[in-house]
Amino acid sequence: MEPIWAVGLMTGTVLDGYIDVALLRTDGETITSFGKYTLAPYPQSIRTLLEDTLDQARKWNFDGPEPAIFAEAEEAITRAQSTAVANLIADAGLTPADIGIVGFHGQSVLHRAPQPGRIGATRQLGNGQLMEDLLDIRVAYDFRSADVQAGGQGAPLAALYHQALLRTIDATDGKTAVLNLGGVANITWWDGKDQLIAFDVGPANAPINDFIRALGLGDMDRDGKMALRGTVDEPRLARLLTHPYLSAPYPKSLDRFDFLASMADGLGPDDGAATLTAFTTSAVGKALDLLPTRPEKLVVCGGGRHNPAIMAMLGTRAGVTAVSADSLGWRGDAIEAECFAFLAVRVLRGLPISFPTTTGAPQPMTGGRLSHG
Numbered sequence: 001m002e003p004i005w006a007v008g009l010m011t012g013t014v015l016d017g018y019i020d021v022a023l024l025r026t027d028g029e030t031i032t033s034f035g036k037y038t039l040a041p042y043p044q045s046i047r048t049l050l051e052d053t054l055d056q057a058r059k060w061n062f063d064g065p066e067p068a069i070f071a072e073a074e075e076a077i078t079r080a081q082s083t084a085v086a087n088l089i090a091d092a093g094l095t096p097a098d099i100g101i102v103g104f105h106g107q108s109v110l111h112r113a114p115q116p117g118r119i120g121a122t123r124q125l126g127n128g129q130l131m132e133d134l135l136d137i138r139v140a141y142d143f144r145s146a147d148v149q150a151g152g153q154g155a156p157l158a159a160l161y162h163q164a165l166l167r168t169i170d171a172t173d174g175k176t177a178v179l180n181l182g183g184v185a186n187i188t189w190w191d192g193k194d195q196l197i198a199f200d201v202g203p204a205n206a207p208i209n210d211f212i213r214a215l216g217l218g219d220m221d222r223d224g225k226m227a228l229r230g231t232v233d234e235p236r237l238a239r240l241l242t243h244p245y246l247s248a249p250y251p252k253s254l255d256r257f258d259f260l261a262s263m264a265d266g267l268g269p270d271d272g273a274a275t276l277t278a279f280t281t282s283a284v285g286k287a288l289d290l291l292p293t294r295p296e297k298l299v300v301c302g303g304g305r306h307n308p309a310i311m312a313m314l315g316t317r318a319g320v321t322a323v324s325a326d327s328l329g330w331r332g333d334a335i336e337a338e339c340f341a342f343l344a345v346r347v348l349r350g351l352p353i354s355f356p357t358t359t360g361a362p363q364p365m366t367g368g369r370l371s372h373g
Helices: 044-060 069-091 128-135 145-149 159-168 205-214 222-229 234-240 269-290 308-316 335-349
Strands: 004-011 018-026 031-041 099-112 121-125 139-141 176-181 184-190 196-203 297-301 321-324
Touching: 004 069, 004 335, 018 069, 018 335, 031 069, 031 159, 031 335, 044 069, 044 099, 069 099, 069 121, 069 128, 099 128, 099 335, 121 145, 128 139, 139 335, 159 176, 159 184, 159 196, 159 335, 176 269, 184 269, 196 205, 196 269, 205 269, 222 269, 222 308, 234 269, 269 308, 297 308, 308 321
Parallel strands: 004 099, 099 139, 176 297, 297 321
Antiparallel strands: 004 018, 018 031, 099 121, 176 184, 184 196
């Protein structure tokens, strides 16, 4: 297949208020060129709607009929993200006819990992057919459900794109891995041959952001200032690091609410931020110990790379050299959206998007749904 222009969309569970939108020219195996990208802000009304939706999703917990708010939120985000796609295409000097596919991840509202004797469950809101009707472009969406229904974790899905990025810097010896720090942290490791491993390693920004927000001190520990001022509660950290998830074998995945801000209950703002940051980075260190070969370098993408406290503690707590994706010429803010553009082309081609070593699926899974076209 000749490379085509694809648009990818991502909105994370951290609810930072932005839609990540990126253009990528690809055949779903290699990256031909990077197009424009933007972070399009959601209106406050949708941010509030999504916060309420996540609250109701947790109460629902896959038991009984879905909350009515799901339909309202799904239409709102589909329309808002369709507008963001149309604007990006126009800003790039392209038309809908120039775009081969849109990869619409949707908004994750609940994820439950499989357990022995019970398959997992996952729910992302996003109406791919409505998006096609609005844009007149084919849409790939619902990337995770088929993997989960087959017994996989449904996450993480970025491994194939991270692998393609590692090829661009000739990182094919297993000494460099990719760490994504969104609401949850996930890692991709590739030996340069046929062994591709990915899994969720622990929390990332979500507990820190929730802790700051609950104190009425903003949406995040901006620039890591609070964590850098604070003192880590080392006895508490040691207890937190005994959590069985951290030493469990991969493949494994997390919901955004599996690790909560309550881990810092009773601590002041600075010490709480420092302790949660130390936990996030120490959990990464434990994850690196699980890999066939411990990487020497982590290329960090996602919002967490902007936090100097996290980047510094990856060195001291995880024992690894951490560099921002941007320092290697990658577009750190665009990687997740680019990933779903890349995966959308694979869905269009009928190529696998998940594997036994990335999600625990029983065999390579094609996954994703296509709008009618």
